[in-house]
Amino acid sequence: MATMKAVVLRKPYEVEVMEVPKPEITDPGSVLMRVDLTAICGTDLHPFEGRVAIEDDVILGHEFIGTIEAVGSAVSLVSEGDRAVASCVVSCGHCYNCRRNRPGQCMGTMIFGLGVTFGGLSGGQAEYVIVPNADRTLRRLPEEGQGNDEDKLFVGDIMATGYEAVRKFIQPGDTVAVVGAGPVGLCAAMAAGVLGASQTIVVDKVAARLKEAESIGAIPVDADETDPADAVQDLTDWRGADVVIDAVGHPSALLSACSLVRSGGAISIPGVYTEDSIDLPFGDLYLKGVTIGQGVANITNFMDETLALIAAGKLDPSRFVSHRMPMSEATEAYRMFHDHEATKIVLDPAR
Ligand SMILES: [Zn+2]
Ligand SMILES: [Zn+2]
Structure with a gap:
């Protein structure tokens, strides 16, 4: 054989x-x-x-x-x-x-x-x-x-996954914020540039990953040094990001995404979740009219x-x-x- x-x-x-x-x-x-x-x-x-x-x-x-x-x-x-x-x-x-x-x-x-x-x-x-x-x-x-x-x-x-996560919500000129600069997050940030984002903000805590994000033209935000919500507000005339990508798949990343998205914006989740339940600020998401997209790509x-x-x-x-x-x-x-x-x-x- x-x-x-x-x-x-x-x-x-x-x-x-x-x-x-x-x-x-x-x-x-x-x-x-x-x-x-x-x-x-x-x-x-x-x-x-x-x-x-x-x-x-x-x-x-x-x-x-x-x-x-x-x-x-x-x-x-x-x-x-x-x-x-x-x-x-x-x-x-x-x-x-x-x-x-x-x-x-x-x-x-x-x-x-x-x-x-x-x-x-x-x-x-x-x-x-x-x-x-x-x-x-x-x-x-x-x-x-x-x-x-x-x-x-x-x-x-990872490339198709990151690409779809951005593409299903982006409008030309949007600000895209990516939580997590792992491979899918970096692919999403790269896709955002191709799909018409006016600016792409990448949030992580690992210097090497933030450097990768910067090398493809994204704005790096080190969550250990700067409050990501403040950074995104500063960059969007206090609106928040139009599209936020949770590329981590951990409840803390999703909470962070909730704090970055503007009212009427979208959170897109290519990160993988296996939890039975997660605590989310759901009243806030409701009042902001946030759309959430997720699932196997x-x-x-x-x-x-x-x-x-x-x-x-x-x-x-x-x-x-x-x-x-x-x-x-x-x-x-x-x-x-x-x-x-x-x-x-x-x-x-x-x-
Ligand atoms: Zn995979
Ligand atoms: Zn089928």
């Missing part, structure tokens, strides 16, 4: 690079992909830290690009030899929500590398991965030279746009990559990511 190397979560906090069976196509809508690059995402830390309970021995990873090695008989939009990026979320395309353009809320949502609760798909931190519903899940990569591979890698998750709706903007040189999320490592060092990579020693780690399965 053919085997491959894969990053396996044996149990919480125990990641091992193991030799496992090489997967095979069993469904006509699937493709077998050789993974060229894969990344570790903040969401991978949910099962890693045991905050999302998944079964033992799951192959992790939902951000990857690769080369198609074999296609199922029902696949028509990609062929053997094509290079493609996969949406981290797999949707069916024909349920009630998919037909209403909400693939993130597909009745049969599957996410790579998050265990049986999310469809039992093996992840992309491996030499090979099976991509179901490939015509819908994959996008062929633009030609060589139009953006680099790492930029395109992030179209399957509708990645496939925004892959074409973000790939085109990457090809045009207008989005370059690869600048946020802090570490490039061989996949064989994934155990150490997870430790570093968990200990906040890395902003974004890309793994090379061939090394």
Whole structure:
């Protein structure tokens, strides 16, 4: 039996690079992909830290690009030899929500590398991965030279997620405030510039992250030194931000977002919440008429746009990559990511 190397979560906090069976196509809508690059995402830390309970021995990873090695008989939009990026979320395309353009809320949502609760798909931190519903899940990569591979890698998750979070609420000229300068927050800030924000304010407490934000033209606010609400008020004629992005997924970030948004504005939440309930100043939000948008991102709706903007040189999320490592060092990579020693780690399965 053919085997491959894969990053396996044996149990919480125990990641091992193991030799496992090489997967095979069993469904006509699937493709077998050789993974060229894969990344570790903040969401991978949910099962890693045991905050999302998944079964033992799951192959992790939902951000990857690769080369198609074999296609199922029902696949028509990609062929053997094509290079493609996969949406981290797999949707069916024909349920009630998919037909209403909400693939993130597909009745049969599957996410790579998050265990049986999310469809039992093996992840992309491996030499090979099976991509179901490939015509819908994959996008062929633009030609060589139009953006680099790492930029395109992030179209399957953090870039499309940050982009959608801004795009669903922004009007040209708006002030966008981003709470949390992690990878999704930085992608959202980058998207805000492309989508017509007059100014983008990024709130964090980590100097290196604020520096990244500044390097893409955002106004950094260090929450340890300045009250973010005061800073945003100063920059908006005392209105507050038109659109506030909670890119953290922690109740304290959401509370901060509530204090930054103007009346009639919107809070958009790409950050992931697993809490049963959260205390919010709901009367205040009601009186301010604040719109709140959240939920699993509708990645496939925004892959074409973000790939085109990457090809045009207008989005370059690869600048946020802090570490490039061989996949064989994934155990150490997870430790570093968990200990906040890395902003974004890309793994090379061939090394
Ligand atoms: Zn992710
Ligand atoms: Zn569906």
